[in-house]
Every structure is written in structure tokens, then in C-alpha cells.
Amino acid sequence: MIPNEPKITPELVAEHGLKPDEYERFRKLIGREPSFTELGIVSAMWNEHCSYKSSKVHLRGLPTKAPWVIQGPGENAGVIDIGDGLACVFKMESHNHPSFIEPYQGAATGVGGILRDVFTMGARPIACLNALRFGDPKHPRTRSLVSGVVAGIGGYGNSFGVPTVGGSVGFHPRYDGNILVNAMAVGLAEKDKIFYAKATGVGRPVVYLGSKTGRDGIHGATMASAEFGENSDEKRPTVQVGDPFAEKLLLEASLEIMAKGCVIAIQDMGAAGLTCSAVEMGAKGDLGVTLDLDSVPTREAAMTAYEMMLSESQERMLMVLKPEKEKEAEEIFKKWGLDFAIVGKTTDTSRFIVRYHGDVMADLPIKELGDQAPEYNRPYAEPKKLPVLDPQSVPCPVSIVEALQKLIGSPDLCSKRWVWEQYDHIILNNTIQRPGGDAAVVRVEDGPKALAMTTDVTPRYCEADPFEGGKQAVAEAWRNLTAVGARPLAITDNLNFGNPERPEIMGQFVYCVRGIAEACKVLDFPVVSGNVSLYNETNGRGILPTPTIGGVGVLDDLSKSATLVFKSEGEEILLVGDTKGWLGQSSFLATVLGREEGAPPPVDLALEKKNGDFVRSLIGQGLTTAVHDLSDGGLLVALAEMAMASGIGAVLKASPAGISPHAYWFGEDQARYLITMKSADLPKAVAAASKAGVLLRHLGTTGGRQLTLPGCDPILVSSLHKLHESWLPSYMAGELAV
Amino acid sequence: MKARVIVTLKPGILDPQGKAIENALHSLGVEGVDTVRQGKIFEIELAAADKAKAEAKLKEAAEKLLSNTVIENYRVEIL
């Protein structure tokens, strides 16, 4: 027996987040009582975060294949073929709980983790995005959380040297106790030089690379799967500190040894560090792994095997190297000033063996550790359908212009410049479309190819109707990519929900995933990677269901991309798609009337595809001068955004008969775009639209310095701009009574 | 009244700065330095009736702003 180990008691098992039947399952699997280290290992492997035990059965329903998909979910990141021998590698991941506890470091290490996922596969990161949700602006912690999270994301990405080119920020009281920090990274690699986690060959060295191991984040993965209670402060000492400098060195060193052909398999140490990475490399390759912890570089004295196996110190990797390349690899790591240590080898025993100070601390069946993890088909409740809100029943207590002012100056729809100006979004000199547009556009190498990327979700819709909300999140990402002229290729998702042990929450999850699957299928937009974050709940109150979608598309020729900026005066403004005036769950209803009611807008995916393909083809033919998709806030908000981005105004026609003006201007019917074009091109567009069966409506013309709506006093674009730009900076400066 | 607040990382929390400084000292040929941990020091002048009041005020400042109590410890010294 191993000396000085705590006795395994039911309390200790419970502290490790294992349910009694889960523990029993593990005991049966190994045929004896586990050691303390083994208990730690299994708690890390079988918690929600690593095992996906509540979500797995449902995730299987997501479409993951397309001719351009090289690697779907299951690896560190997804990989798609973007032509010319190049591949795009991307993934999104949450760091919600750590960011709530320590916003700067939590967000920073979230960025660090997702970057590692991407360069582990041999890709050089070319862009980052993020999706953030905070609580009520009035909540006493919100301001400091915003400030810390944004600084942390910037602090890491800026130093690492990758542009942060897009994202989203939203506020809602339901995130008061559980903010969301979802970080996405996108990388570029040669298509035939992708690296995977699967180890091959017996007796090969298992090598530890990067920073030293400390006691950081021990139980981080367990924490990410636990609900917060009153005493969550007690979990604080597990905070991990990010070292972007070390990560930058790790990037350069890793890419260098990959290029030199030293690497057989590689896995970054993320959640549950050494444990997860070693088990995964062995299990994927049908091999055993023996680790010798005496060789692990540590930065603290007297670390136990348990601590080393569970440490979540950042900026570390595990690799299986070609034995003949060992010296070469070591020299490269030394040159970059990083630790390099052989900590084990691959074996043919299918066992995961951990030795320390001459003792065997763990001896577990490696495949079963993953494969035999519990899997639950948790009971779920079918979400209740909300009634469709009759637009006629919704009053408009203010003028259209006043409502517009209120909307564009609101926390959710205001400019997020204050955020993205703290991110270096231009480094690498490839950012063609910076934050502030529909999707970011990043040139691939020297062009003319470019990638478009975006993150989207409307949690209010998902709460009201998880299935439609899931569809809508995918459709909006697809639309944003389309609006810049890109061909949408694939998505990564980050599914943030409350406690899955509650049937209503599980119901939200199941139906959101079904909606996502449905949209991905119809739009031919497969899921190639993703992440699930459950238990985002405090004292029994869950967050709004928030399945963030990160979409990536390709532009074969970036000179044929579109932006939302009005280009000149005297151009025609057209609306693509149909407007019925859907006000249920709209921003207008929430912001102007303070009501979150009714069914959200339904998404007709076939129409979505038809309208999007039409817009993309107009962009490709050079017929449009500006393009913007419609989402929160509807038609008039989108129009105002185009005007504000250019300083050019517009004169608009009256709303059509049979629909109340506020439903027309602010309704959130889906599958719509605004485009502008030269008058001379109008006939061509009209002909193309009628041929494609697409509804096109002439709204007015660009010009002047103000927005003019029939029946309203004209409003200066500059004054709208001021409103749009001022909410966030004033709020953050504490100058705003909220 | 003059005082200072010293803010240091809690034990066990990674200190990338300290590590970089250690390495730099070694490559500059300054031998014998084993570990460096970097902290902050705030030199403060304040108006307070007495030492106890000043201390209370500075503790408040340290808790609210000068330190991040999740990862840092602080110490108030009245000079």
C-alpha cells in the first residue's frame, strides 16, 4: 500500500464529485479499492467537463461531416479543408467558472487554453474571437467582471500575438452569478501536416514540454462541473495564472519540432492536465502509458502524485516523440528556454501506470477509464411552447426615432468598441475586416483567399423556444458569414447551460442541440468541434440557455467581400427577405417595453438558404456596395448601423400598409439582409431576385447626414453615433446611473 | 501621514514575472539568486486622525482596489 495516503471514505468520494453509484462502477472496473491518486484521476476523467456524461448521447445527433471536413469533433480542434492545400483549425471553449472567481486570470487562461488546442494540431493561430455574457449592468459585480474579463482576454492574446477580431457581448440578470466567457481560436496549417493525439509505437518516449507544474487549478475540472453555492469563495486558491510569454515560446517551439518531423503524437495539458493528456494519447492509440512522476518538472516543493496528476498549471504539453529525434527536439526546447523532460513511455499493456518515489501510485485500465465513463440519458422535460405574440397587441409608447435611440444606446446593442479596442485586432497584418462588422475577415497568407469568422447566439430566443433558438443561433452565424460574402463552411459550438440534473434544463439542452443539428443539416454547415459547459447555476437559478455558435467561412477572393458601411450618397437601399413584424422576444419588446414575452421568431431554414445564397451571389457579381444582415433590433437598427459606420444618412419610405410601423421597423423576422447598390444595377438585381424567388423591397436611398423616416423628425447620424458609442464607456467609467 | 501597502502573490500562485527575472539575472551573470517573486508596493500619503484610522482606511483601499485578494496578500505599514 502507498504510504501517507488519505483513506477513501464516502465523504472523500463525494468531495471528488463522484456519485456513490459512479464510485461503485469504478471500484468494479478495477476490482479493488482505488488509491487516493486513482480516485483523483477518475474524478477528473469522469466529471462532466471531461466525460461529457450528460451531453454525449445528444451530441451524437449533430451533423459532423462534409466533403471539406478533415477532422470533426473528438480531437483538440476541428479541421476543415479551405483549398490550395491549406486547412483551417478551430475550436471554442468556455472558461466561465474560473472567470467569475478571478476575471482577469480566468479569461486569460481561457484564451491560453483554446490557443493551445489549435497549435497542438500543428496550426499557427491567426485569429481569436470571444463571446461574453455578463449579469445585469446594475448588479454590483458586473462592472468589475467586464473590466477584468476584457483585460484578461486582451492581456493574453495581445502578448501571445494573435489578433482578436470579433465576438459578442451581452447582459442579462440571469448571468448575475454565472458569467460566460467563451473563447474561440482559429489557426492555419498545411492540410497534410496536421498533428493528432493518437500515440503509436511501443516503448516510445513520452515527453513533457513547457512550463513547470505547480499546484494551480487542482480540481479545476471538478470545479467547472459544480454548481456555485454561497461558499464558492472557498474554492479560490485553485486559481491558475496565465503566462502568455511562456505560451508564445511553446507555440514557436512546438511548431518548430513539428516541422522537423520529431512528433508522433501531441496533446496539450488542459483540464485535468497530465491525467487527461496521458490517458487520451494512450487510449486513442490502443497503447498503455507509464508515467514516472519523479521526472516531472515542478516549481513547488513536496508535490504529491495526486497533485501532479490533477494540476492544471498552464502552458504545458505532452508529446510522443520519435526516439531518434529526441535530442533534436530537446535542443529546440532549450533554445526557447522551456522545460523538456522524458516522463514516461508507451507500453503494450493497455494500463495507465503512475510511479512516484518507487511506489506505484496508480495502475488503471487505460481504455476503460475513458470508454467506461458513466453516460447518462438524463430525464428531460419538453419545453413549453409560448404563444405567438400578436404584433397588433404590442403598443409603441414612444416615436420610432425614440425607440431607435433607446435600442442603439442599450447595453446589448450599443457599440462594443470599448471592448475590442483593448484587443490587438490588427497584428499579423491580415485583418481585412476589423471588429464592428458582421463577421471578421482575415486574409490567408498573402491572399487572395480569406477566412470569415463570427460568434452568435440569442439566449432570449433559446429560453423561449430552445429548438428555434438553437436553429436561430446557427442561422445567424451563417448569415453573418454570408453578409461579408463568405461561403460558410463549418461551426464550433459552446453549449452553456444550467444544471442538467433538472429536467427543464436538460430539456433546454436537448432541444437546443436538436435545433442546431437541424440548422447545420439544412445549411450544410457541420459541427467540427465544440465544448459543453453545464452547471452554470447559482442557488438553483440557471443562466439563459446559451449555445454559442462560432462560424467559419471562406472567401476565395477577398476583393469580393462586402462590408456594412454605406459607400456613397444616392445609392439604393434594398431589403432582402420578408417582413411580417415579429415582435415576440424582440429587442424592441425587451428594451423599449421591458417585456420578454412570446414565441421567438421561427427560422425557415430553406428560406434562410435561398436568401443567403442570393445575397452571396450578388456580392460575388459585384452588384452590392454594402451588405448587412438583420438580427437583434430588426430593420431600423441594422440601417442605423450602416449609417453610423459611414456617417452617411438615408431617406426612407414609409412602412407598408397592414403592419404597424414599430413592428415593421423593429420586428425580428429572420432570413433578412439589407443591401445597397448603384441605381444602374437595380434592374439586374431585381431580375435576379425574381428568378431566384427572393423577395426584394426598395426601402429608400442613401444620402445626407441624417436618417429621415416619414412622419418623424429627421435625426442626425452623428447624434445616433454618439448614443451608440457612449453607453459602454460611460458605464465602465461609472458615469452612468443604471 | 505616510504609509505603505505591500501586495504580494499568495504562496503557490504562479509568478511569471518573477521567473522571467530569475532567468534574466542568470543570463546577466548575477549568480546565487535562487528565487524571485515580484510584488507591488504603494507609498501613500494620507490625512487621518490617528494610526488606527489610517490603518483601517488603507485596509479598505487594499481590499477594494490595491490587491486582488483572490491571488494576492497585502500588508499595511504605517511609517
Place this chain on the structure above:
Amino acid sequence: MKARVIVTLKPGILDPQGKAIENALHSLGVEGVDTVRQGKIFEIELAAADKAKAEAKLKEAAEKLLSNTVIENYRVEIL
């Protein structure tokens, strides 16, 4: 041996961090704080035969790296 090096800005050099902290303290309602100047403290463990040697070594470290003598002063304290 344990020691510390304290590095502070020379008088007359503007300290934007200190200024920002002053303002933030005022807006947080921490009253009475007149001026704040932020400096650095390095907590160092080192191997040295005696106090004098240690002091000399740390002075070297401070001159060569830990401080920018154009704008900063330093002070070595052996604990």
C-alpha cells in the same frame, strides 16, 4: 538567505499608475488619501556567504536589471 529589493520612482517622475489609483480610490469613496506612488518589491531567496556579500549581489542585480536608474531608486533589505 531572504532579502528584498524595493524599487520606487524618483521624485518628480510622473506616475500614471499611482495617479489612476488615487482617482479610483476617490471614486470608490476611500477618503483622505492624498498621493499614491506605485513601486515594485522583489522578494528574493539567495545563496550568499554573508550579509555583505548578499547585499553586494543584490545591488548588482538592482543596478543591472531590477531598476531603471534613470527614473527609479532602489533599496536593498536583507531580512
Place this chain on the structure above:
Amino acid sequence: MKAAVLVFPGINRERDMARSLQLVSGKEAAMVWHTDRELPKGTDLVVIPGGFSYGDYLRCGAIAARSPVMEAVRKHADKGGLVLAVCNGFQIACEAGLLPGVLMRNARMKFMCKEVHMRVERSDTPFTRRYNAGSVIRVPVAHGEGNYVADAETLARLEGENLVAFRYASADGVVDPHFNGSMNAIAGILSEKLNVLGLMPHPENHVDPIVGPTDGRRLFESLIETLEAA
């Protein structure tokens, strides 16, 4: 033009710089590792690029400034060789004593990535001869510590000897003293012999018309012209 771009651990704009040098001059720059003790033979321009050398831990640029390669750069500068130091490079140059003063945290404490305007203060230098004195150019910044500080005497000397190369300004040329807190709105300064330029903004990110404005281009053209004339 034979340019050498220095590479320190943690530097991250060396590729942007090399690419822009190539784009404007048609020549490939040499990448020089921080432990090298000599510059490539025939180097006529040393570039210290932007980034976060050594994580910008301790003080920005402090550790890099003490690297072996900086001794070679100092010799190069002493002989009148050209040195362009951008952003972190500017911070390194100050820490190394190639330029006076120091760059401190932005007055508003935040990292800022945005386009700004700066006024070109003089056009009779190797770095600015293709600009007109008094003209205003648009360049991006991306820094958290660009707040130029120097003691009164140094500042008086810089102004007296006309060594301020660029100042933050509005689009119509009115000096903006509040941008990041820099004394006298200094965005870039020159050495006494006018052969070392340090500046916070990134001219290398405004060179390629596909990516955006190209006001940075003329800085590189000035260098080429200077070297060709020599």
C-alpha cells in the same frame, strides 16, 4: 537596403515588420536572434520590432535591452547606422539607453488598439524625408505602455534640439496631449544624430493597401531613399 530584424523571445510583430520591409523594398530582411553577438555583414538598418519581449515582465523592454545582440546594435548606432525601434522596440531602445526617457503605462491604464493621427514634426531625417513637416498621418497603435516620460531636462533638450519626430494629433493637426498621457504628446523621438528613431505607433501595419490605409509606407520609402542616396 539590408535590414536586420531583431527577434527576442516574446516579440510578436517581427513577421509584420519583415513582410512590410519586403513589400516596400522588395528585399528580404535578415532575422537576427537575441543571443547573436554580431549583426549580419553589411546591415544598414536595424529594426527592433514590436511585441512583448520577455512578456514585458519587470518593465517593458527591460530584459530584452540587456540581451547580447543589443551590444552589437549599440555599436551599429554609434557608427551612425540606422535603427528603427517600434512599440516594444521603442521601449527596448529606451531601456538600452539608445534613446532617452521611458515609456510608462497609458494614462487610462488600458491597452489601446486603434487608428490614431500623428503630426510629422520634421521631414529632414532619414525616416521622414518622404513626408512633409507638419503633415498629419494615420497610423495604428497597439500598446498598453506608450506613455512617454522623461525628466524636465531631457524633455527640454529633446524639444530644444528638435528631436521629437511625431506627436499624437487630431486629424487636422492639433496636438492631442491626452491620447495616452505622453509628455508633450510625444509619439516618436530621434537620437541626437538622427539615426535612431523610436515610436509607439506601427507604420508596418499601414503599408499594404489590401489591409487598409498606407500612411506608414513613406517611412520605409524614406529609409530606402536615404540608403540609396548614401
